[in-house]
Amino acid sequence: MVDGWWTYIAIVVAGFLATDIWRWLGVLAGNRLDDDSEALYWVRAVATALVMAVTAKLIVFPTGTLADSPLWLRLGAAGIGFAVFLCAGRRVVVGVAVPIVLLVAGLWWLGR
Amino acid sequence: MTGDSEIQRHQLVWFLRGMRGITSLPALILMASYVGFSAFALQSGLTRGEAVFMTLSIWALPAQMILIGTMVGGAPLAASFAAVTLSSIRMMPMVASIMPQMRGERTPVAILLFLSHFLAITSWVFATQRLEGVPRENRVAYFAGFGITLTLTNAAIVGVSYGVVSSFPPVIAGALFMMTPVYFVASIWASATQPVVKIAFALGIVLGPLLALWAPDFDVLYAGLGGGTVAYLIDRYRRRRLKVRAGAEA
Numbered sequence: 001m002v003d004g005w006w007t008y009i010a011i012v013v014a015g016f017l018a019t020d021i022w023r024w025l026g027v028l029a030g031n032r033l034d035d036d037s038e039a040l041y042w043v044r045a046v047a048t049a050l051v052m053a054v055t056a057k058l059i060v061f062p063t064g065t066l067a068d069s070p071l072w073l074r075l076g077a078a079g080i081g082f083a084v085f086l087c088a089g090r091r092v093v094v095g096v097a098v099p100i101v102l103l104v105a106g107l108w109w110l111g112r
Numbered sequence: 113m114t115g116d117s118e119i120q121r122h123q124l125v126w127f128l129r130g131m132r133g134i135t136s137l138p139a140l141i142l143m144a145s146y147v148g149f150s151a152f153a154l155q156s157g158l159t160r161g162e163a164v165f166m167t168l169s170i171w172a173l174p175a176q177m178i179l180i181g182t183m184v185g186g187a188p189l190a191a192s193f194a195a196v197t198l199s200s201i202r203m204m205p206m207v208a209s210i211m212p213q214m215r216g217e218r219t220p221v222a223i224l225l226f227l228s229h230f231l232a233i234t235s236w237v238f239a240t241q242r243l244e245g246v247p248r249e250n251r252v253a254y255f256a257g258f259g260i261t262l263t264l265t266n267a268a269i270v271g272v273s274y275g276v277v278s279s280f281p282p283v284i285a286g287a288l289f290m291m292t293p294v295y296f297v298a299s300i301w302a303s304a305t306q307p308v309v310k311i312a313f314a315l316g317i318v319l320g321p322l323l324a325l326w327a328p329d330f331d332v333l334y335a336g337l338g339g340g341t342v343a344y345l346i347d348r349y350r351r352r353r354l355k356v357r358a359g360a361e362a
Contacts, residue, residue, distance in 0.1 A: 023203045049336045066286045
């Protein structure tokens with residue numbers, strides 16, 4: 001039971017507060033930020049690089065079921081999928097469907 | 113009918129229109145990602161209640177994955193906080209960039225602080241694409257309708273699918289896990305309008321896994337600050353050259 005409560009406290013402190021602090025700061029900053037300011041360009045670049053680093057790590061170092069699948073299959077599915085997505089006029093549905101189909105086909109072909 | 117109740121009726125209509133966004137493609141993909149998340153939570157040893165509570169209180173899929181990852185690894189609370197807060201720094205410019213578009217002239221800051229909780233990648237993409245078409249005085253209601261519905265629906269999905277997905281064949285479970293990153297890749301690139309965002313996108317994707325091999329504890333921080341700063345400098349150089357060229361031609 002103590003263990004259970006501790007998890008909830010950890011979620012509030014290291015999850016809710018750690019995330020919503022930035023949302024609140026975003027509201028306060030957004031009320032006075034100039035959309036063309038140099039600072040916003042830099043913050044936007046850092047934010048995008050951060051989230052893409054997290055995303056790429058989900059593909060390269062996955063947890064759970066995908067951890068057993070070969071790296072080349074995950075990278076190939078994501079890479080080819082992104083190329084098709086760009087060719088298809090940047091439609092999100094294509095960018096999601098193609099990598100998933102390739103991954104499933106690859107997993108099935110490998111007999112997993 | 114007084115003017116006030118007329119305004120309130122309009123607000124309700126726009127709130128309901130926002131709710132309808134739950135059937136949009138980005139919302140449906142996010143729901144599939146959250147089915148994947150519930151399987152990840154179960155495999156990592158979280159209870160159903162913890163997984164639902166985490167979804168409601170954090171409402172950011174990468175932050176939730178990172179928090180679970182550090183908790184499972186037995187990291188101290190401060191280390192979990194540091195890892196999660198690093199991944200959530202992006203919330204600040206995301207929220208900040210949507211505020212000038214979303215708020216009305218007299219929108220109380222308290223309302224904006226409350227609604228900011230429902231801003232994550234999906235609702236940010238939704239808002240940047242659709243708020244322009246909504247009358248300014250109804251934008252807060254419209255976003256509230258979409259954002260709150262999306263969060264509550266996904267919390268319910270996590271609660272219902274917890275324990276169900278683990279019995280899926282590995283191929284299906286794998287596909288659900290893959291849904292989240294490929295969805296982020298496609299939606300963030302599709303909503304990137306500025307070159308600086310595209311440069312940072314490419315640098316982050318390459319640097320994240322590379323730095324994970326070299327500095328596993330600080331990879332995301334280095335990739336974000338380093339990659340983002342380099343992207344900003346490249347873009348600033350590009351903009352200055354454009355300006356110089358435009359000046360030379362003028």
